[in-house]
Amino acid sequence: MLSRACRWAVVLALWILCRTSLSVAQARWEPQDAPSGVVQAAAARVADLVRPFQERVTAWQAEEAYEVPVLDEDVQADGVLEPAWTRAMVVRLPYEIQTGENRPAPIETFVLLGVTARAFVAAFLCPDPHPEQMRVSKTDRDRMFNDDFVGLIVDTFGDRRHAYEVFVNPVGVQADGLRSEVGREQEDMNFDFLWESGVRRFPDGYVVEIRIPFSSIRYRVGPDGRAAWRVIAFRNYPRDYRYLTSPIAADFNRNCTICQFPVLMFPAPEAPADLSQVLPYGRVTAERADDGTHARGATVGLDLKYQPSPSWTADATVRPDFSQVETDVFQITTNIRFAPFYPEKRPFFMERSDLWTTPLEVLYTRTVLDPVYGMRVTGQTGRHTVAFFHLMDRRTLLWFPGVQAADRTVVEARSWDTVFRYRLDLGQQSTVGVLLTDKEYAGGFNRLLSLDGRWFLSRQWSLVTQAVGTWTAYPRAIAQVYAQPEDDFWGWAYRFQLLRDGKHWSGRWRWETRTDGFRADLGFIQQVGVRQVGTWQEWTLWPQGRWVSRFGFAAGGNFLWDMAWSQQGHEANVGLFFQAVGQTHGWLGVKNFSERSGTVLFHGHRLFVELSSQPNSWLTLQINFSAGDAVDYFLNEKARQFRVVPGLTLKFTEGFQVTYQTTYQRLSRTATLQDAWIQSARLEWQVTPALGLRQIVQWLRYRFPDARYQAEGYPARQQVLETQTLVRYRWNYATALYIGFYGRWATPADTATGRSVTWTVFTKFSYLFNGSL
Secondary structure, three states: OOOHHHHHHHHHHHHHHHHHHHOOOHHHHOOOOOOOOOOOOOOOOHHHHHHHHHHHEOOOOOOOEEEOOEOOOOOOOOOOOOHHHHHOEEEEOOEEEEOOOOEEOOOOOEEEEEEOOOEEEEEEEEEOOOHHHOOOOOOOOOOOOOOOEEEEEEEOOOOOOEEEEEEEOOOOOEEEEEEEOOOOOEEEOOOOOOOEEEEEEEOOEEEEEEEEEHHHOOOOOOOOOEEEEEEEEEEEEEOOOEEEEEOOOOOOOOOOOHHHOOEEEEEOOOOOOOEEEEEEEEEEEEEEOOOOOEEEEEEEEEEEEEEEEOOEEEEEEEOOOOOOOOOOOOOOOOOOOOOOOOOOOOHHHOOOHHHHOOOOOOOOHHHOOOEEEEEEEEEEEOOEEEEEEEEEEOOEEEEEOEOOOOEEEEEOOOEEEEEEEEEEEEOOOEEEEEEEEEEEEOOEEEEEEEEEEEEEOOOOEEEEEEEEEEEEEOOHHHHHHOOOOOOOEEEEEEEEEEEEOOOOEEEEEEEEEEOOOOOOOOOOOOEOOEEEEEEEEEEEEOOOOOOEEEEEEEEEEEEEEEOOOOEEEEEEEEEEEEEEOOOEEEEEEEEEEEEEEOOEEEEEEEEEEEEEEEEEOOEEEEEEEEEEEEEEOOOOEEEEEEEEEEEEEEEEEOOEEEEEEEEEEEEEOOOEEEEEEEEEEEEEEEOOOOEEEEEEEEEEEEEOOOHHHHHOOOOOEEEEEEEEEEEEEEOOOOOEEEEEEEEEEEEOOOOOOOOEEEEEEEEEEEOOEEOOO
């Protein structure tokens, strides 16, 4: 039986579900009569709204500066244009920058831009000649990128290095993230912040309003009291291809995207003083453990955010709870020598996550297993950026990397993890940085100092470097069990990488060394005692035909030695890639490789095929396939490997879709040595913009029919079933009610019954106390 609190939480969730289902926000997305006082109250079509602005278009050029008007009053992000918009800057999106290269856009789009005393605002007027073909999904945040949508990328520091991203689709689903071009270009879609949007649909298109409060973002104020932001607006128009339209012609022969954005200048808003956010939450659980015992419990926690200035932020968390975070996708972990990588999804680690990224993965926050408390500070002053976090972990994860394999253990004792990051901006785009990490626990420590940098040598060439030194000591008992040094020891690593980015030819060349004593217990370094040299080259053609929009060839290789220059392996790849009609993407490649296992250097070949397609709005298909030679690391002999991963997504309505994927992998010689089969199904039902249901079911089966495995204790068959159910009602990204169930069944397991059953029922409520936006 669930506790009384659990029962009441379930009743409350069911009441919300029924109540909101009866009033599904159909009317919210239907054309509405505009209230009096709007720009054009009688407008029944997007074309009517567009007409007054057509004569006021400002033609943007890349990297040019423009003055953004200050609107007379604030606006509401509700999809209805207020009179304040009559003063806004008007911009067209005349260029198609994907699929083609700066061809005329297939559709018209107008963007209104302005600032108010409290926010940066934008309105998108999106006529659509074929609205019946619009691709729209009512889904959770950050999961609408196969849809029609509009968006902004805003570099609020004007330093060409990182930017906020906001996106909205035609039914109001939001997505946001961070874009970074320091070290390597990347997008972090796990980042969330507080902003507003509203949508109004018409028979011939839709209108989107976006309002980004100055209190929600970090920005720089110049010495003249003005702000200079680099901003781009765009529209995604997916049909036979995924068309992306832009206000400027893009230069595809550059190694920087943000630096091409126009600069928008305006009087800097008065900085809000001492802004703070308080996010308390409570969680009630009922659990059943492996041994059959039941437990009930309740916990409370708190997240705090304090912003003393627009460019500095301090965060703290006490007893953080991540029960609503999506369960990790199953991966096949047999016949591998290094631990699989799982992406970070926990909110506390998402603030300015680009700052922690370096060429070598020396900081990987998933090594923090179960934090008790944590604190973090991030800030930027002029060319100087600083980040720091410190936390206590209930358990301690330790890595033991090697030349051919890695091991790890979890110590049931607390550790104290501290990270400091400093970055100095040089010139227009180049940077140098320092990273220090320290992991302290009973009887041991790991300390790391890293220097890294990226130098933009020209519009196409850049150099990325990193040098790292580590100092490590293990508790004597652990050192003896895992054959590690019993005294403290040192190690070092470095990487040099030369990059070329271009429209037709892109390439990279890399040299890397990691000594035997190198350790990064707060990172994801699985292989040490090696030297590597490698390259990868791509040649791309842009045909103007109807059936193929882009195709090309790629080739590369990598060579690996130990510190004594004994060859540990190599791989050489060559392949063909293409983008075709039906939003189809494909890759066909062949790999020749060698790999040392024990004292034997094995050689082989393997074929790879990857194909994905979204021919219409309700169907997405994909398949990955590989076959060829492999190495059985347990038996230390050459084998044949076959792997196939088909999957599909079916969208039954705008708010209801199911995704299924299966993975089958077999290792064999004359007969099957081992095989694995994963099946995964994900159901998403977004009842209203606030209320959603997510159901995930995963099943994994291993078989080891060869008697040599069973002689070493491997079971002939092993199965794991995992399920996660989550009902959520979210007022914004942080204020939410969650009702959830997680269960895991495994057989056989190391218990008296030979079975392992664990399940948890939880309810969680969090509320964001925030100043006026």
